[in-house]
Amino acid sequence: MESAPEIPGTAPREDPVPDPDPDPVPVLDLSLDGASLTARLVDIPSVSGDEKPLADAIETALRALPHLRVDRYGNNVVARTALGRAERVVLAGHIDTVPIADNVPSRLEDGVLWGCGTSDMKAGVAVQLRIAATVPEPNRDLTFVFYDNEEVAAHLNGLGHLADDRPDWLAGDFAVLLEPSEGQVEGGCQGTLRVGLRMAGQRAHSARSWKGANAIHAAAPVLARLAAYEPRRPVVDGLEFREGLNAVGITGGVAGNVIPDECTVTVNYRYAPDLTEQEALAHVREVFADCGVARFEVEDSSGPARPGLTHPAAAAFVEAVGGEARPKYGWTDVSRFSALGVPAVNYGPGDPNLAHKRDERVDTDLIGHCEERLRAWLTA
Template sequence: MPHPVLDLTASSIEITRALCDIPSVSGDEKQIADAVEQALSGLTHLEVMRDGDTIIARTDRGRDKRVVLAGHLDTVPIKDNLPTRFETIDGREYLWGRGTVDMKAGVAVQLKLAAELVDPAVDLTWVWYDHEEVAAELNSLGRIVQTRPELLVGDFAILSEPTSARVEGGCNGSLRVELRAFGTRAHSGRSWVGENAIHKLAPALAALAAYEPATIEVDGLAYREGLNAVGISGGVAGNVIPDEGMIHVNYRFAPDKSVEQALAHVREIFPDYDITVVDRAESARPGLNAPLAADFLAAVGSEPLPKYGWTDVARFSALGVPAVNYGPGDALKAHADDERCATDEITACENGLRRWLSGA
């Protein structure tokens, strides 16, 4: 089978289609990484490096500012939604297929501009990375943060997550914990001998149902929080009083607080339960106070919005690099069976980034 070849002189829409037609479910990114590396290898204005299946390309024009632009190459599993096709809905053209929204349209825009912008107004670092759609410890951007953080240094960063071609600043943090209650096991025919651990979870469920999540303004953007039960387990058998019960709770917190502050809030709400942290991800402030942010917003013509979910902008924020989300595609269609991206949003992101990065 011939290796896929990317033509970076094609339109960003056609590059999107070519990228999507290269299957790259998480863990199987080698073929698409090979294609990206090969497409960039002849461009003399870029220094191209590879780390596993992550490709990094950098300009070195001696500019006094550097911008990092990143996008992931992998997708969630395919579900009868490849190869891609064009379709029109209510007079608007869409490219349909796995990866069109999350996030190969954003990657296509980046690749086209990486090839085109020989003499940008700022120095550029382009990062196309693998394993974003799986466990955080496999995410190669996180690996590079740990092993080669100097490659990600910049004055501003843009992650091409789908935002419908609007700027979404920062991101909420995420904390997942397990709340446990303990009791005494007994035969259910003599239940008074035991102590039912599942029943002890009732106050926690009541607190979750009654909880009123806050909306917190951070640097001019209003972030909506959420505290929810996302799983519950317990029980031994149909005739046994359980001696342990657990509620899995997810707290999505605004970027005014750290993970430790978020955990302190959870402990305050549930003081009577054993709490085990199973996953944590720091939030990221909007990044809109950076000197480059105002020019960026003007160039792309967008009023900033908050990012409610967690994204890899938090990795840049942890390095002290202010970062925003900006890319084509409706995030509600990410991972959907009918995943599809409006082609006018692909063009809008390309034109907006070109204006800003070229200083036009």
Template sequence: MPLDLTASSPDITRAICDVPSESDQETALADLVEQAIGALPHLEVHRDGDTIVARTHLGRAQRVVIAGHIDTVPINANVPTRDIEIDGQSYIWGRGTVDMKAGVAVQLKLAAELVEPAVDITWLWYDHEEVAAELSGLTRLAANRPDLFEGDFAILGEPTAGIVEGGCNGTLRAIVRTKGVRAHSARSWIGENAIHAAAPILARLAEYRPRTISVDGLDYREGLNAVRVTGGVAGNVIPDLCEVEVNFRFAPSRSEEEAVAHVRSVLQGFDVEITDLSGGARPGLDAPLAQDFVRAVGGTPKPKYGWTDVARFSKLGVPAVNYGPGDALLAHHDEERVLVSQIEEVERGLRAWLMTSA
């Protein structure tokens, strides 16, 4: 069925959540979005893979980019959506309701209805956010059409429970290796146990005390943790290799190079291979448009602890914030659900600001 953008934003949430769009399977939903948005005469529409971009060209003095991803993590018996009530409050339950199709639904609704906003708007709905950064629709679009990222301010519709969250922590992943010598476990003294040799790595991580760092008035909590340990070849063989995967979440005050140097310093003496690295984003709340936005939607801004694509915009010199419906603690959860009232409140806040910002 075609996507009806005259419906309410909660109804649009239900409709797009009921179209499965796990990462690498976004085409069906992208087709529906392109068909619905492409029919609107006030928007110029571009498609790049399964990323849809729609822009106004009203000659406004400023341009705002508003983005959201259309993919989800794997479904686990939580599609189709259903309406539930908890403690007298109405929720939409199902995969993607929080991360982040409710935010996308609000954006689609506003894209259809705001024919004469106070700023020019670039609406951007992209694929492959929930997987490796090199697969992201934004990575591809930045290579093919970097001009589509141009703007004075950006809003990413990640779940923030309707409170502005500025910037984001950076993230680093590394593999820390220890090596040994294989031997029969009945004669273990002949070999060298690589898993035992990894004990000091775990001890350093367990003793590590992460910092909380204030950046432009927001406090970002860091974290350095082992997230996976692998090793061993058989139940009767002394292992000759152990790998500890480490994840460092670092404040946006650190550069990527400083984050790498910090991890290598903590794990000095061990073989450390950096496997993934994405810098954070400063809050961006000092930009005039950002300050105007915060005043319009209300609430006290908070830091975003997880990495989000605001970092991409920040790297391009576009100040960006996170703002969307949904409790981030329920993202990817089997009981993922979003408050209906929160969807409606985010729509009201965005609508009011986009119609009055200057």
């Protein structure tokens, strides 16, 4: 692996030794190469809701860079250049992880770094930090966003809080979300809709079942409709998206001798970005319109984002990093940028198929590759 570029203005200083701190801020050395920095990030646990130590470390490291203005809102850290360039690009990534599964601290074996968050998405965050430290005069102004609570309920999402309360901090002409994409550009994202389909019945003793109505049996038309459903594969802005409508949960039953009077089938619709949230909801209602659903409850809804690859900045980015753009299967925060009017793509070193797994890992060569491609784009 090539040695990491030097960080401008980081000559050694003889600072006084501070008094011991009962809760010292973890130290991030941004002169480390991307793989080593990823390992350090992984070794600072940051499960959703407990991101403060890592946010403190990121803020402290960035404030040492004189070419950046650094702001903080909760456990969200935003750093910006102010060079008067014609365009501004946002590089964004979440700093939280799913719960640790006996996979911290990290370990490096044969060019593969193992540990919670390596793929999703501390490798991407390491790339952000490396670019922030080593590209002081980019050809576009840069905004670096490090946000919390991406892996949990949407109302907790730090990027959403910034979009609501500090939208000017997210202003830009183009955004790159460093979500895991195996070093390939992934355009847009799917929308996701989760609904509960409640089936009603009538309780009775199971020895006299004819006296009641079995709500679990009443769910059969819903399950049959799902089994026969043929999902769309629409092409949106040149990328083929694959939809899915699936049962992801079912609850029902009272006791071993009771005919149940209620059963709920939870259904998740992953849909292409040619539909709005309202159109997706109308479609799901239509699919189950004649299935005897007693109550239709929306449990969660997040809209999609179109690929936006025709935007000049996006086209230049795809050309600079190489490869063939592909669609993003799943929902990501490119949707939030899209809602703000900022075209965005997913591009990061992790493998999305390894996200959240006990054996989560990342190829260290991909970390360096993504960093170098981004640096080339921002300095050409």
